[in-house]
Amino acid sequence: MAVRIDVVTLFPEFVRQCAAFGVTGRAVERDLLRLEAWNPRDYAEGGYRRVDDSVCGGGPGMVMLIEPLRRTLAAAHQAAPEAAPVIYLSPQGKRLTQDKVRQLASLPRMILLCGRYEGIDERLIEHEVDEELSIGDYVLSGGELAAAVLIDAIGRLQEGALGDAQSAEQDSFSDGLLDCPHYTRPVSHGFGEVPAILLSGDHAAIARWRRREALGRTWQRRPDLLDALALDVEDQRLLEEFKREHKGHTHEQDH
Ligand code: ADE
Secondary structure, three states: OOEEEEEEOOOHHHHHHHOOOHHHHHHHHOOOEEEEEEOHHHHOOOOOOOOEEEOOOOOOOEEEOHHHHHHHHHHHHHOOOOOOOEEEEEEEEEEOOHHHHHHHHOOOEEEEEEOOOOOEOHHHHHHHOOEEEEOOOOOOOOOHHHHHHHHHHHHOOOOOOOOOOOOHHHOOOOOOOOOOOOOOOOOEEOOEEOOHHHHOOOHHHHHHHHHHHHHHHHHHHOHHHHHOOOOOHHHHHHHHHHHHHHOOOOOOOOO
16 A cells, blocks of 8 residues: 655645655655645735735734635645545644554545644634644744654555565554664674673574563653553563663663
8 A cells, every 4th residue: 555645835845855865765766655745835826926924913923824725735635536634733733643653654645734934824724624733842943844754654654665674563662662772783892782682592582682671761761651551461570670670770760
């Protein structure tokens, strides 16, 4: 399955660049991801091709007009037969998670709406937007970077986008935990040694070590993620082992 993502943006070149590099670029090359950009300025009227106006009620900044966006969205909807949910990227949206990314990655199509200035006239959002998503609790100057984040996260989950050596199943968050640490050669370096167990060839012991480190790091850095999981007896045992080993060895464990 492939996905088509139409992006409504005043900076179409920015979106096209998303498709130029790395895994996302390869997904586009392999027809697993199709990206199209739509510029509301092309659907604006008058000599100035106005896309924004001042905020009602006074105050600084500009708000994106309803009509150019409505026409742009209509054109984007009509460009392919599949129904496409419209997703507006904004700090007011629900926080994006890997679960949400997985859900979106299974759709054939979606339209991403990027705002600029103070945002978009609320009536356009009420009538045309299916879902509002935020990539985190900070404010960007526009939705394009957030759209790029979403495109990357969705593109890499398309089957065949990742190389053989990579696997989405091994990702952080795929099981609700942070990833374990990774090492490569040289085994011995001035910065330290690769943990001996990783060189043991004992695959079961290595898998156990990785699980323990993933549990331990999640406990140290993101206890909120652990709270959301029901750990089985083996995981609880591994985490206890990690905690015992790290007592007094970390400044991060004061919870
Ligand atoms: N646009 C501006 N800030 C944003 C954020 N944090 N997430 C998504 N879209 C945005």
